[in-house]
Amino acid sequence: MTDTTVAVDVEAAVLDVCRRAKVASRELATATRITKDAALHAMADGLVAQSARIIAANAIDVAREREGGMSPGLLDRLTLTEARLATIADALRFLASLPDPVGEIKRGSTLPNGIRLIQKAVPMGVVGMIYEARPNVTVDAAGLALKSGNAAVLRGGSAARECNEVLIAVLQDALESVGLPRDAVQSIDAYGREGAKVLMHARGLVDVLVPRGGRDLIQTVVRESTVPAIETGEGNCHVYLDASAPLQRSIDIVLNSKTHRVGVCNAAETLLVHKDAEDKLPAVLEALHLAGVTLHCDEAAADLAPDNVPTVRATEEDWATEYLSMDLAVKIVDNIDAAIEHIRRYSTGHTEAIVTEDIGAADHFVKHLDSAAIMVNASTRFTDGGEFGLGAEIGISTQKLHARGPMGLAELTTTTWVAYGDGHTRA
Amino acid sequence: MTDTTVAVDVEAAVLDVCRRAKVASRELATATRITKDAALHAMADGLVAQSARIIAANAIDVAREREGGMSPGLLDRLTLTEARLATIADALRFLASLPDPVGEIKRGSTLPNGIRLIQKAVPMGVVGMIYEARPNVTVDAAGLALKSGNAAVLRGGSAARECNEVLIAVLQDALESVGLPRDAVQSIDAYGREGAKVLMHARGLVDVLVPRGGRDLIQTVVRESTVPAIETGEGNCHVYLDASAPLQRSIDIVLNSKTHRVGVCNAAETLLVHKDAEDKLPAVLEALHLAGVTLHCDEAAADLAPDNVPTVRATEEDWATEYLSMDLAVKIVDNIDAAIEHIRRYSTGHTEAIVTEDIGAADHFVKHLDSAAIMVNASTRFTDGGEFGLGAEIGISTQKLHARGPMGLAELTTTTWVAYGDGHTRA
Numbered sequence: 001m002t003d004t005t006v007a008v009d010v011e012a013a014v015l016d017v018c019r020r021a022k023v024a025s026r027e028l029a030t031a032t033r034i035t036k037d038a039a040l041h042a043m044a045d046g047l048v049a050q051s052a053r054i055i056a057a058n059a060i061d062v063a064r065e066r067e068g069g070m071s072p073g074l075l076d077r078l079t080l081t082e083a084r085l086a087t088i089a090d091a092l093r094f095l096a097s098l099p100d101p102v103g104e105i106k107r108g109s110t111l112p113n114g115i116r117l118i119q120k121a122v123p124m125g126v127v128g129m130i131y132e133a134r135p136n137v138t139v140d141a142a143g144l145a146l147k148s149g150n151a152a153v154l155r156g157g158s159a160a161r162e163c164n165e166v167l168i169a170v171l172q173d174a175l176e177s178v179g180l181p182r183d184a185v186q187s188i189d190a191y192g193r194e195g196a197k198v199l200m201h202a203r204g205l206v207d208v209l210v211p212r213g214g215r216d217l218i219q220t221v222v223r224e225s226t227v228p229a230i231e232t233g234e235g236n237c238h239v240y241l242d243a244s245a246p247l248q249r250s251i252d253i254v255l256n257s258k259t260h261r262v263g264v265c266n267a268a269e270t271l272l273v274h275k276d277a278e279d280k281l282p283a284v285l286e287a288l289h290l291a292g293v294t295l296h297c298d299e300a301a302a303d304l305a306p307d308n309v310p311t312v313r314a315t316e317e318d319w320a321t322e323y324l325s326m327d328l329a330v331k332i333v334d335n336i337d338a339a340i341e342h343i344r345r346y347s348t349g350h351t352e353a354i355v356t357e358d359i360g361a362a363d364h365f366v367k368h369l370d371s372a373a374i375m376v377n378a379s380t381r382f383t384d385g386g387e388f389g390l391g392a393e394i395g396i397s398t399q400k401l402h403a404r405g406p407m408g409l410a411e412l413t414t415t416t417w418v419a420y421g422d423g424h425t426r427a
Numbered sequence: 428m429t430d431t432t433v434a435v436d437v438e439a440a441v442l443d444v445c446r447r448a449k450v451a452s453r454e455l456a457t458a459t460r461i462t463k464d465a466a467l468h469a470m471a472d473g474l475v476a477q478s479a480r481i482i483a484a485n486a487i488d489v490a491r492e493r494e495g496g497m498s499p500g501l502l503d504r505l506t507l508t509e510a511r512l513a514t515i516a517d518a519l520r521f522l523a524s525l526p527d528p529v530g531e532i533k534r535g536s537t538l539p540n541g542i543r544l545i546q547k548a549v550p551m552g553v554v555g556m557i558y559e560a561r562p563n564v565t566v567d568a569a570g571l572a573l574k575s576g577n578a579a580v581l582r583g584g585s586a587a588r589e590c591n592e593v594l595i596a597v598l599q600d601a602l603e604s605v606g607l608p609r610d611a612v613q614s615i616d617a618y619g620r621e622g623a624k625v626l627m628h629a630r631g632l633v634d635v636l637v638p639r640g641g642r643d644l645i646q647t648v649v650r651e652s653t654v655p656a657i658e659t660g661e662g663n664c665h666v667y668l669d670a671s672a673p674l675q676r677s678i679d680i681v682l683n684s685k686t687h688r689v690g691v692c693n694a695a696e697t698l699l700v701h702k703d704a705e706d707k708l709p710a711v712l713e714a715l716h717l718a719g720v721t722l723h724c725d726e727a728a729a730d731l732a733p734d735n736v737p738t739v740r741a742t743e744e745d746w747a748t749e750y751l752s753m754d755l756a757v758k759i760v761d762n763i764d765a766a767i768e769h770i771r772r773y774s775t776g777h778t779e780a781i782v783t784e785d786i787g788a789a790d791h792f793v794k795h796l797d798s799a800a801i802m803v804n805a806s807t808r809f810t811d812g813g814e815f816g817l818g819a820e821i822g823i824s825t826q827k828l829h830a831r832g833p834m835g836l837a838e839l840t841t842t843t844w845v846a847y848g849d850g851h852t853r854a
Contacts, residue, residue, distance in 0.1 A: 030794055111816060115805055124827050125797065203649075207827050222630075223653060228828040249850040256852035366845050367457055370552065378542055378848030387853070388844070389538060400551050400634050400841035401655040402829040414827035417815070418793055421805030423676040425683035426814070 010191045014198035017186050018153055018205035021126045024183035025151035029123045033100040035178055036146055040096040042174035043143065044089035050170050051085050058135060058163040065133075065159050078133050078160060088136050092143045098391040101409040102149040116420040121413040123149030125207040128199050130221055132213040133157030138167045141212075142185045144394055146175075148412035151184045153206060155196045161189050200225040208412075212395055215322075230403060230411075232395035235265030235350035236322045237380045240339045240365065241284070242356035243276035249377065250280050250355050251287045256379040257353060259291045263324050265396055266351050266383045270319060270329040272339045273301065278332065282306050285330070293326050300332040319346045336361055340368045347371055349398050351383040372398060372405035437618045441625035444613050445580055445632035448553045451610035452578035456550045460527040462605055463573055467523040469601035470570065471516035477597050478512050485562060485590040492560075492586050505560050505587060515563050519570045525818040528836040529576040543847040548840040550576030552634040555626050557648055559640040560584030565594045568639075569612045571821055573602075575839035578611045580633060582623045588616050627652035635839075639822055642749075657830060657838075659822035662692030662777035663749045664807045667766045667792065668711070669783035670703035676804065677707050677782050678714045683806040684780060686718045690751050692823055693778050693810045697746060697756040699766045700728065705759065709733050712757070720753050727759035746773045763788055767795045774798055776825050778810040799825060799832035 028036075047054065058080040066075055101121055108118040127150040129141040138156050145152035156164045164187055172182040188195040199206060200221060209229040211221040221229050239257050241250050257268035273281050281304045285295055289309040296314040297305065305311045311330075318329040319342070333339045343352050353375035354365040362376045373383040383405060385393025390408030397403040403411040455463075474481065485507040493502055528548055535545040554577040556568040565583050572579035583591045591614055599609040615622040626633060627648060636656040638648040648656050666684050668677050684695035700708050708731045712722055716736040723741040724732065732738045738757075745756040746769070760766045770779050780802035781792040789803045800810040810832060812820025817835030824830040830838040 026795070026797075029797070109816060111814065115809065117815060119832075122797075226650060228655075228826065230828075246850075252850055252852050260853050362847075366843075368453070370453075370456070370549075371843070373844040373846065376845070376847045378846050378851040379853050381853040382542065382846055382848075382851065383844070387538065388544060389536060399655065401657075404841050405546075405844045414831050416793075416798070417800040417810070417832045418803070419800065419805050419809055420789075420803045421809075423673075423679055424805040424809065425679050426687050426806050426808040 010194045011198050014188050014191050014195045018202045020183040021151040021153050024181040025125045028149050028184050037096040038178045040092045042177045043171050044092040046170045046174045047089045054166050057166040060162045088139050095143045095147045101413050119415050119417050122416045126151045128153045128206045128209040130155045130211045133159035135160050135163045138164050142171050148409045154187045203227050231399040233265045234348045236348045237268045237351045238270045238343050239268045239353045240272040241277045242361045243274040244357040245277050245355040247280045253355050253379050258328050260381050266380050268380045269323050272333050275332050285309050293328050297330045301330040351380045353380050437621045438625050441615050441618050441622045445629045447610040448578040448580050451608040452552045455576050455611050464523040465605045467519045469604045470598050471519040473597045473601045474516045481593050484593040487589045515566050522570045522574045528840050546842050546844050549843045553578045555580045555633045555636040557582045557638045560586035562587045562590045565591050569598050575836045581614045630654050658826040660692045661775045663775045664695045664778045665697045665770050666695045666780045667699040668704045669788045670701040671784040672704050672782040674707045680782050680806050685755050687808050693807050695807045696750050699760050702759050712736050720755050724757045728757040778807045780807050
């Protein structure tokens with residue numbers, strides 16, 4: 001068998017999966033909330049009932065990847081336990097408790113000619129998800145797609161393939177048990193990277209593609225996909241201490257933004273300090289140091305570090321780095337506009353925070369930045385679907401089209417205009 | 428000079444235009460409505476004051492293209508007159524009368540922890556527009572971008588280049604006269620097709636690309652662009668006469684949908700008739716024939732045509748064709764589901780209409796179709812930003828991401844979340 005033959009086979013197979021998803025999506029689109037919630041509960045129950053089988057499959061993946069040299073951190077994310085499965089099942093039950101995003105009337109009016117016009121939320125159709133070796137995302141993505149009335153085509157990492165295969169079967173059984181089509185949740189893991197490429201070009205069959213994972217994965221999807229994709233998750237977030245920043249509040253917000261959880265996109269990566277707030281910096285740096293943070297300081301900031309606080313000299317690269325670790329870049333700026341310039345230059349447009357007592361400075365900061373979220377006197381960690389009250393979170397969009405910031409179920413819907421006349425024609 | 432050198436020069440030049448647009452966009456984003464509306468009025472006044480110069484430049488374009496064999500229809504669209512310029516100027520003044528889409532609060536709440544959260548509309552930043560040889564679109568696009576607080580990078584057809592150059596200069600003078608940056612409206616016409624390609628790949632500098640024109644242009648942008656693009660304008664629209672469709676209403680809606688204006692995307696291209704409404708078809712076909720419509724009928728429909736009404740036999744190609752002319756495909760279907768199947772297969776997802784007296788049939792039609800707009804007992808021609816009360820219209824989106832159906836100024840904005848705390852940290 002030649003390479004070309006393989007490619008053609010993969011293309012045909014993946015497109016067939018997408019076509020079946022499209023057919024299934026029509027049933028999903030008109031399914032009532034009662035049916036969709038019953039499916040979510042059946043999925044949760046199935047995961048618990050089949051936990052031994054799921055964990056056994058997962059153990060094969062974990063053993064193979066450990067053998068292959070996967071890092072302990074990634075191995076941990078790959079590993080399922082009874083307790084983790086129970087948490088995953090609970091997340092499905094929570095999804096069932098959320099309102100149905102489908103059918104919500106977004107706008108409406110009676111036109112001057114008497115036509116009654118409504119714009120209502122409808123499912124996208126087929127949602128493609130490409131993600132890395134985390135079996136929980138398989139369940140999460142399937143649940144989010146289902147609740148929003150969409151069929152899902154999933155491409156997980158090959159490192160989780162044994163487990164994903166079992167998970168998909170359990171989810172499909174649950175769909176069938178409530179009379180929904182099995183094709184509403186399908187995997188293309190069997191078709192490898194080639195299959196993922198076909199998915200990215202299945203324009204017309206797949207309505208939106210949501211990559212979930214690291215920078216490389218997301219950039220590949222954004223660059224290659226002809227299916228509309230939503231860019232998520234890269235966060236080079238900043239905290240700016242304004243001239244009027246109070247000391248304790250500065251320490252609280254900087255510490256929380258940096259150290260509350262370091263591997264997430266809404267963690268702070270750079271601290272900017274107005275030169276008139278320099279007197280607060282030694283205490284802030286000391287608190288960060290005691291929390292275990294490595295401080296990458298420009299010369300002015302380094303000069304202000306107490307003797308017991310070691311620093312490393314920041315380079316150009318530090319300003320642009322999303323560390324995702326206990327590291328923080330620190331820089332003194334001449335004024336708020338210099339802070340804004342720095343952020344505009346290096347930010348990924350995720351979240352920026354200002355600590356200030358000056359209402360004018362807060363307004364200026366909000367007005368002149370161009371990021372998905374701006375925090376005034378609050379930690380960057382609040383940019384989160386759960387914290388924002390959106391219920392579920394699909395990801396955090398750093399693009400401007402369709403969705404920006406935390407995306408909930410509503411962002412997996414589109415709209416239809418419906419006009420009711422009684423024989424209206426245009427004059 | 429080699430081809431490579433040219434390409435590199437074009438790339439640098441177009442990216443420089445985009446970069447200057449990005450800088451200008453920051454001023455536009457914070458400009459008040461008063462300033463933006465003053466600019467729109469200055470633009471309108473400028474077009475009228477400079478009409479002789481604009482029309483002289485246009486005459487050069489028209490003469491060159493007539494020489495080159497441009498069709499009379501396209502020549503007409505290319506031609507500017509005093510009256511047409513006055514209409515274009517009036518459209519700018521109308522834009523000034525519309526509410527500012529920037530700053531609108533979309534959602535907001537006080538979170539359980541006391542953080543005050545708002546989601547507000549902000550400009551996209553830099554909007555790219557690629558369109559064909561219609562000088563009115565240059566002004567229209569510049570005005571829409573300005574009102575929504577965006578900088579615009581315009582790529583018009585080379586056939587309108589002399590005129591566009593003068594128009595851009597007039598628009599830039601108007602911007603300058605109210606203190607806004609000239610770079611807020613720029614053209615890359617000088618860089619030809621190569622320049623358009625650079626624009627499509629200026630991800631990070633250009634925030635959204637809106638192609639306006641024919642199918643080929645739009646498909647090229649959708650396929651090639653790494654800048655997020657909005658697919659617009661292709662409309663293979665259907666009218667379905669249900670079993671209960673009343674005769675006069677059927678005639679009115681079919682005639683209006685087909686013949687009111689044939690070259691537009693919301694004109695009907697296929698008529699589907701329930702077999703139980705066959706008795707109405709002869710009168711409907713006769714009315715269409717008298718209006719000058721060529722009828723492409725399947726066998727069953729052709730058999731029902733009166734003797735004085737000629738028909739041509741429809742082929743598979745007819746069902747998929749957006750005629751944009753006085754042609755209509757006609758087909759008899761067994762039931763409403765057969766109509767829905769046909770529409771799902773051939774529609775471009777723009778607009779479909781049902782004529783019926785049966786509330787169940789209307790609901791079924793709305794529920795099972797997947798198009799941007801569904802008309803119940805109204806002409807397909809109503810899918811229009813003006814008719815829907817959106818004020819201005821940028822185009823009609825046939826994609827599902829970001830905007831669907833008629834797009835107004837609001838669709839040229841994105842959102843920012845702003846959270847106000849008083850030292851909030853995440854527990």
